[in-house]
Amino acid sequence: MILKSLREEVLEANLELVRRGLVLYTFGNASGISRGDSLVVIKPSGVPYEVMKPEELVVVDLDGKVVEGKLRPSSDLPTHLVLYKAFAGIGGVAHTHSRFATAWAQAQREIPCFGTTHADYFHDSVPVTKPLTPKAIRSDYEVNTGHAIVRRFVKLDPLHMPGVLVAGHAPFCWGATPTEAAHAAVVIEEIAALAMHTLTANPKARAISKHLHDKHFLRKHGGSAYYGQKK
Amino acid sequence: MILKSLREEVLEANLELVRRGLVLYTFGNASGISRGDSLVVIKPSGVPYEVMKPEELVVVDLDGKVVEGKLRPSSDLPTHLVLYKAFAGIGGVAHTHSRFATAWAQAQREIPCFGTTHADYFHDSVPVTKPLTPKAIRSDYEVNTGHAIVRRFVKLDPLHMPGVLVAGHAPFCWGATPTEAAHAAVVIEEIAALAMHTLTANPKARAISKHLHDKHFLRKHGGSAYYGQKK
Amino acid sequence: MILKSLREEVLEANLELVRRGLVLYTFGNASGISRGDSLVVIKPSGVPYEVMKPEELVVVDLDGKVVEGKLRPSSDLPTHLVLYKAFAGIGGVAHTHSRFATAWAQAQREIPCFGTTHADYFHDSVPVTKPLTPKAIRSDYEVNTGHAIVRRFVKLDPLHMPGVLVAGHAPFCWGATPTEAAHAAVVIEEIAALAMHTLTANPKARAISKHLHDKHFLRKHGGSAYYGQKK
Amino acid sequence: MILKSLREEVLEANLELVRRGLVLYTFGNASGISRGDSLVVIKPSGVPYEVMKPEELVVVDLDGKVVEGKLRPSSDLPTHLVLYKAFAGIGGVAHTHSRFATAWAQAQREIPCFGTTHADYFHDSVPVTKPLTPKAIRSDYEVNTGHAIVRRFVKLDPLHMPGVLVAGHAPFCWGATPTEAAHAAVVIEEIAALAMHTLTANPKARAISKHLHDKHFLRKHGGSAYYGQKK
Numbered sequence: 001m002i003l004k005s006l007r008e009e010v011l012e013a014n015l016e017l018v019r020r021g022l023v024l025y026t027f028g029n030a031s032g033i034s035r036g037d038s039l040v041v042i043k044p045s046g047v048p049y050e051v052m053k054p055e056e057l058v059v060v061d062l063d064g065k066v067v068e069g070k071l072r073p074s075s076d077l078p079t080h081l082v083l084y085k086a087f088a089g090i091g092g093v094a095h096t097h098s099r100f101a102t103a104w105a106q107a108q109r110e111i112p113c114f115g116t117t118h119a120d121y122f123h124d125s126v127p128v129t130k131p132l133t134p135k136a137i138r139s140d141y142e143v144n145t146g147h148a149i150v151r152r153f154v155k156l157d158p159l160h161m162p163g164v165l166v167a168g169h170a171p172f173c174w175g176a177t178p179t180e181a182a183h184a185a186v187v188i189e190e191i192a193a194l195a196m197h198t199l200t201a202n203p204k205a206r207a208i209s210k211h212l213h214d215k216h217f218l219r220k221h222g223g224s225a226y227y228g229q230k231k
Numbered sequence: 232m233i234l235k236s237l238r239e240e241v242l243e244a245n246l247e248l249v250r251r252g253l254v255l256y257t258f259g260n261a262s263g264i265s266r267g268d269s270l271v272v273i274k275p276s277g278v279p280y281e282v283m284k285p286e287e288l289v290v291v292d293l294d295g296k297v298v299e300g301k302l303r304p305s306s307d308l309p310t311h312l313v314l315y316k317a318f319a320g321i322g323g324v325a326h327t328h329s330r331f332a333t334a335w336a337q338a339q340r341e342i343p344c345f346g347t348t349h350a351d352y353f354h355d356s357v358p359v360t361k362p363l364t365p366k367a368i369r370s371d372y373e374v375n376t377g378h379a380i381v382r383r384f385v386k387l388d389p390l391h392m393p394g395v396l397v398a399g400h401a402p403f404c405w406g407a408t409p410t411e412a413a414h415a416a417v418v419i420e421e422i423a424a425l426a427m428h429t430l431t432a433n434p435k436a437r438a439i440s441k442h443l444h445d446k447h448f449l450r451k452h453g454g455s456a457y458y459g460q461k462k
Numbered sequence: 463m464i465l466k467s468l469r470e471e472v473l474e475a476n477l478e479l480v481r482r483g484l485v486l487y488t489f490g491n492a493s494g495i496s497r498g499d500s501l502v503v504i505k506p507s508g509v510p511y512e513v514m515k516p517e518e519l520v521v522v523d524l525d526g527k528v529v530e531g532k533l534r535p536s537s538d539l540p541t542h543l544v545l546y547k548a549f550a551g552i553g554g555v556a557h558t559h560s561r562f563a564t565a566w567a568q569a570q571r572e573i574p575c576f577g578t579t580h581a582d583y584f585h586d587s588v589p590v591t592k593p594l595t596p597k598a599i600r601s602d603y604e605v606n607t608g609h610a611i612v613r614r615f616v617k618l619d620p621l622h623m624p625g626v627l628v629a630g631h632a633p634f635c636w637g638a639t640p641t642e643a644a645h646a647a648v649v650i651e652e653i654a655a656l657a658m659h660t661l662t663a664n665p666k667a668r669a670i671s672k673h674l675h676d677k678h679f680l681r682k683h684g685g686s687a688y689y690g691q692k693k
Numbered sequence: 694m695i696l697k698s699l700r701e702e703v704l705e706a707n708l709e710l711v712r713r714g715l716v717l718y719t720f721g722n723a724s725g726i727s728r729g730d731s732l733v734v735i736k737p738s739g740v741p742y743e744v745m746k747p748e749e750l751v752v753v754d755l756d757g758k759v760v761e762g763k764l765r766p767s768s769d770l771p772t773h774l775v776l777y778k779a780f781a782g783i784g785g786v787a788h789t790h791s792r793f794a795t796a797w798a799q800a801q802r803e804i805p806c807f808g809t810t811h812a813d814y815f816h817d818s819v820p821v822t823k824p825l826t827p828k829a830i831r832s833d834y835e836v837n838t839g840h841a842i843v844r845r846f847v848k849l850d851p852l853h854m855p856g857v858l859v860a861g862h863a864p865f866c867w868g869a870t871p872t873e874a875a876h877a878a879v880v881i882e883e884i885a886a887l888a889m890h891t892l893t894a895n896p897k898a899r900a901i902s903k904h905l906h907d908k909h910f911l912r913k914h915g916g917s918a919y920y921g922q923k924k
Contacts, residue, residue, distance in 0.1 A: 024421050025414075027348065046459030075450060075458050097348050099421075103428030106345035107436045114799035116862045117720065117790050134442040141446055168439040169347045183718075190717050190792075196431055197796030200889055205800045208861040211827040215834055219768060227768050228739030255652050256645075258579065277690030306681065306689050328579050330652075334659030337576035338667045365673040372677055399670040400578045427662055486883050487876075489810065508921030537912065537920050559810050561883075565890030568807035569898045596904040603908055630901040631809045658893055 002068055003041055006032050006178075007054040010041045013094060013178035018049045020186045022098035029074040030094040030185075032178035033084050038062050040084060044071035075142065082146025083174060087158040092178030094185040097170040100192035104128075105165035111191060112207045114198045118191045119208065119216035120227075123160040126188065127152050131167045145169070160221070163188045233299055234272055237263050237409075238285040241272045244325060244409035249280045251417045253329035260305040261325040261416075263409035264315050269293050273311060275302035306373065313377025314405060318389040323409030325416040328401040331423035335359075336396035342422060343438045345429045349422045350439065350447035351458075354391040357419065358383050362398045376400070391452070394419045464530055465503055468494050468640075469516040472503045475556060475640035480511045482648045484560035491536040492556040492647075494640035495546050500524050504542060506533035537604065544608025545636060549620040554640030556647040559632040562654035566590075567627035573653060574669045576660045580653045581670065581678035582689075585622040588650065589614050593629045607631070622683070625650045695761055696734055699725050699871075700747040703734045706787060706871035711742045713879045715791035722767040723787040723878075725871035726777050731755050733777060737764035768835065775839025776867060780851040785871030787878040790863045793885035797821075798858035804884060805900045807891045811884045812901065812909035813920075816853040819881065820845050824860045838862070853914070856881045 001007070013030040017023045026049070031042035041057050058069035064081055066073065074080075080093045096102075104111050104126070111126035113119055118126075129148040136144035149164050149172060162184040163173035173184035198205045207213075220227045232238070244261040248254045257280070262273035272288050289300035295312055297304065305311075311324045327333075335342050335357070342357035344350055349357075360379040367375035380395050380403060393415040394404035404415035429436045438444075451458045463469070475492040479485045488511070493504035503519050520531035526543055528535065536542075542555045558564075566573050566588070573588035575581055580588075591610040598606035611626050611634060624646035625635035635646035660667045669675075682689045694700070706723040710716045719742070724735035734750050751762035757774055759766065767773075773786045789795075797804050797819070804819035806812055811819075822841040829837035842857050842865060855877040856866035866877035891898045900906075913920045 024417070044460070072460055097421075097425075099424060100428060102346065102348065102425055104432050106425060106429040107433035109433050114861070115795065117795065131440065132443065134440070137440075137442045137446045168345070168443060186717070190790075193792060194790075194795055194799060196428060197793060197889060198799040200431065200893065201797050202800035202802050209824070209827070209830075211830045212825065212861060215830045229737070229765055255648070275691070303691055328652075328656075330655055331659060333577065333579065333656055335663050337656060337660040338664035340664050362671065363674065365671070368671075368673045368677045399576070399674060427659060431662065486879070506922070534922055559883075559887075561886060562890060564808065564810065564887055566894050568887060568891040569895035571895050593902070594905070596902070599902075599904045599908045630807070630905060658890060662893065 001055055003034055003037070003039060003059060004054065006034055006041050007057050010043070010057055010092075010178045011052060011054050013092060013182035014043050014049060014052070016179075016182040017094060017096055017185060020189075022096040022185060022189055023049070024097070028094070028096040029076055030092065030178055030182055031074075031077075031080045032092045032181075033090075035091070039067060040077075040080065042073045042077055042080060044069070045074045047071065078140070078142035079146040079149070079172065082143060082150060083172070086146075086150040087153075087174065089159050089176065090174040090181075091176050092181035093172065093174045094178070094181040095170065095172045096185050096189075098185065098189040098192075100196055101165065101171040101188045103196065104192050105170050106168060108167045111165070111195045112205075113213055114195050114205055115208060116212065116216045117194055119213040120220050121162065121184070121187050122191070123213070123217045124156070125207070126163065126165060126191065127156065127161065128165045129167050160217070232286055234265055234268070234270060234290060235285065237265055237272050238288045241274070241288055241323070241409045242283060242285050244323060244413035245274050245280060245283070247410075247413040248325060248327055248416060251420075253327040253416060253420055254280070255328070259325070259327035260307055261323065261409055261413055262305075262308075262311045263323045263412075264321075266322070270298060271308075271311065271315060273304045273308055275300070276305045278302065309371070309373035310377040310380070310403065313374060313381060314403070317377075317381040318384075318405065320390050320407065321405040321412075322407050323412035324403065324405045325409070325412040326401065326403045327416050327420075329416065329420040329423075331427055332396065332402040332419045334427065335423050336401050337399060339398045342396070342426045343436075344444055345426050345436055346439060347443065347447045348425060350444040351451050352393065352415070352418050352448075353422070354444070354448045354452075355387070356438070357394065357396060357422065358387065358392065359396045360398050391448070463517055465496055465499070465501060465521060466516065468496055468503050469519045472505070472519055472554070472640045473514060473516050475554060475644035476505050476511060476514070478641075478644040479556060479558055479647060482651075484558040484647060484651055485511070486559070490556070490558040491538055492554065492640055492644055493536075493539075493542045494554045494643075495552075497553070501529060502539075502542065502546060504535045504539055506531070507536045509533065540602070540604035541608040541611070541634065544605060544612060545634070548608075548612040549615075549636065551621050551638065552636040552643075553638050554643035555634065555636045556640070556643040557632065557634045558647050558651075560647065560651040560654075562658055563627065563633040563651045565658065566654050567632050568630060570629045573627070573657045574667075575675055576657050576667055577670060578674065578678045579656055581675040582682050583624065583646070583649050583679075584653070585675070585679045585683075586618070587669070588625065588627060588653065589618065589623065590627045591629050622679070694748055696727055696730070696732060696752060697747065699727055699734050700750045703736070703750055703785075703871045704745060704747050706785060706875040707736050707742060707745070709872075709875040710787060710789055710878060713882075715789040715878060715882055716742070717790070721787070721789040722769055723785065723871055723875055724767075724770075724773045725785045725874075726783075728784070732760060733770075733773065735766050735770055735773060737762070738767045740764065771833070771835035772839040772842070772865065775836060775843060776865070779839075779843040780846070780867065782852050782869065783867040783874075784869050785874035786865065786867045787871070787874040788863065788865045789878050789882075791878065791882040791885075793889055794858065794864040794882045796889065797885050798863050799861060801860045804858070804888045805898075806906055807888050807898055808901060809905065809909045810887055812906040813913050814855065814877070814880050815884070816906070816910045817849070818900070819856065819858060819884065820849065820854065821858045822860050853910070
């Protein structure tokens with residue numbers, strides 16, 4: 001069995017999505033990449049999480065060809081592969097249909113940055129992709145979903161914006177590792193819930209200032225970060 | 232004891248409704264049919280789930296006559312029987328008062344298909360029945376509830392639309408087996424919650440395109456499905 | 463120790479409120495009456511539920527004088543006593559600050575009967591009391607809270623309407639026994655949540671017809687009830 | 694190890710925030726002060742709660758200098774210190790990003806007192822700070838957050854108002870002890886949720902009368918309190 005430790009981390013990232021209540025039945029998947037081997041480890045399609053073992057995960061190359069594993073990979077694999085190819089700095093991808101983030105994706109509205117919880121992780125509004133054309137839906141749908149995400153990020157840095165809402169679908173998140181990708185999926189759900197309730201309390205709520213946004217983002221990211229323990 | 236394995240599956244379907252938080256006290260019931268025997272197994276009325284045993288389930292014929300069992304069947308049995316008689320392809324029925332699906336039923340509004348979670352399971356908006364007339368309420372109320380559902384499905388395929396909202400009441404769901412019926416009851420609740428929050432995030436949210444809807448439904452259903460493992 | 467079995471039932475009713483998530487810290491209380499002895503058993507004030515024992519409950523007479531018990535009774539005792547004196551048919555009272563029912567009480571709006579879950583238990587909208595006058599708040603506040611409830615029930619049958627929303631405060635519920643009172647407190651919370659979400663799905667939602675309301679209420683109550691097992 | 698018993702109480706206060714579901718990952722912190730020693734015990738920054746031990750908490754003086762402990766203190770420490778210096782009567786501070794209270798902070802709206810649950814703890818609307826100026830954000834941000842809170846309390850008694858919403862951020866709460874501070878953080882979340890749902894049920898809901906507000910507050914606070922057991 002190759003990539004044992006990556007398999008274990010990817011499995012653990014999948015289980016984190018379940019533990020945090022982001023996943024109903026099999027509505028979610030996480031993957032990780034070994035950049036050195038150009039190989040991706042991903043959850044198999046439609047298999048219950050509770051019984052999943054590291055050896056059941058599927059190893060594929062960047063064209064999606066199965067290199068090791070007896071089961072079909074997640075049907076969202078082509079989207080993951082597009083993201084790994086376009087975003088050189090990421091090491092993991094997580095996709096869920098978590099309740100509040102999915103509601104914003106369905107509403108086809110960006111999540112405004114109403115507060116510091118958001119600013120700690122996302123360096124702007126959480127973006128939404130444009131809807132796919134009928135043609136892009138008809139063939140290579142999952143690949144085209146990835147392209148829609150990449151197009152939305154032409155002017156954005158994926159390491160400063162660890163997730164996106166796919167219009168009419170749900171969030172895709174990522175990070176330097178599968179663990180961080182799952183973490184981003186948990187956080188995007190919390191941000192989405194906070195923003196929803198903020199609008200209920202005040203339909204005219206406004207985003208926080210760019211100053212406050214930068215302050216919080218840079219407390220946790222970059223050279224002058226001072227959150228957490230020294231490494 | 233007849234129909235041992237169907238009894239066990241029906242009990243398990245009832246317990247799934249409880250485990251997923253869809254049922255308060257005894258507000259729900261699931262049943263299954265043996266098409267070969269023309270016999271239906273259903274939960275007894277008003278008995279707590281925690282202590283229920285397979286032998287306490289009630290076996291009835293398609294006229295509702297008890298064939299085996301000491302307890303009264305669920306008071307919603309006549310609705311289940313109408314569905315089994317009208318929808319030849321179904322093998323199980325599940326009814327709950329789950330919170331969000333019931334809210335839509337009470338709101339007497341169809342659930343628009345705002346996203347792919349919905350499209351994966353329901354091949355159009357989730358339909359609502361018409362309210363019953365005073366006469367239909369007065370006598371044979373539960374039978375008439377079934378008829379109202381069947382009337383709503385004159386132009387719909389129950390296998391492409393595994394549930395309905397009964398106006399002013401709650402959802403009824405179904406599937407090829409009792410297990411699938413319970414699964415549909417879980418999914419309809421999630422879809423209902425997502426749609427509710429979608430409207431909060433964007434009161435003018437619109438349904439996804441027919442192209443995207445078809446794509447997702449057909450990823451999981453019919454001859455060209457490619458979700459899950461090969462069977 | 464007198465009234466051992468009533469103490470146990472009242473303790474169990476209090477714990478049911480906790481188990482169902484209706485009570486934060488000590489924000490709730492349940493009591494029961496022995497009509498033969500004209501004695502009431504109630505939770506002590508401000509004592510955590512987790513460690514409460516039957517012998518710590520307080521026994522009082524109908525004037526509120528402690529007959530047995532070392533602890534102060536719940537500060538809401540005078541409200542309970544007014545209800546026992548005014549509503550001859552009740553044997554238990556339960557009071558919580560459960561989230562959705564309290565929100566309706568704070569909104570000072572009756573809960574319309576939007577569906578059959580409501581109709582199964584309450585034979586009309588859930589009523590709200592009138593706010594107390596400054597004078598009624600100043601002295602004998604808890605007694606006057608009870609009087610406000612009783613005034614609201616001049617034309618209502620408390621056995622067909624097992625609870626009320628006290629304006630700006632929270633629900634009080636009751637039943638033939640402490641067990642039934644706690645059950646009503648659980649159900650009123652569910653009804654309140656369903657009604658809230660119904661308004662979100664359709665701000666113009668309307669109450670169900672009187673025919674459907676009567677049908678469901680009378681399936682479970684009175685001489686022609688047919689829900690549950692024969693007794 | 695100094696301040697052993699305060700360390701244990703502060704750890705327990707931090708864990709209470711987790712147990713009550715107020716904290717996702719490490720988004721929260723509680724501290725306590727020894728007034729006699731002029732020393733503050735606080736949670737370390739970015740360390741998971743599940744594995745935290747009393748000896749890992751950090752002891753600092755009122756200038757924020759670490760007196761005992763190997764880990765960095767919470768990045769919100771300077772805010773806590775400003776509060777301890779300004780509010781002589783408090784012995785503990787708790788900060789969370791709990792969902793509903795944070796939504797109100799993000800909405801930058803005071804929480805009106807819609808009912809007695811609120812009145813039992815807060816002797817007026819829950820206040821919101823003014824947004825910080827760009828300059829106050831740029832340098833000494835956490836200190837200036839504390840100053841914004843203190844400015845908001847010029848005319849308020851912190852012992853009658855055990856918490857505040859920091860605009861665009863989240864609640865800070867306090868009390869006579871770390872235990873009471875955590876308790877206030879739990880209660881402010883419940884009050885925030887109740888108020889949010891109250892507005893959903895009735896967008897024109899109004900605050901309760903000053904008479905009722907005073908009655909409930911004074912049932913629990915001050916010389917004529919009669920809630921709970923005699924002490």
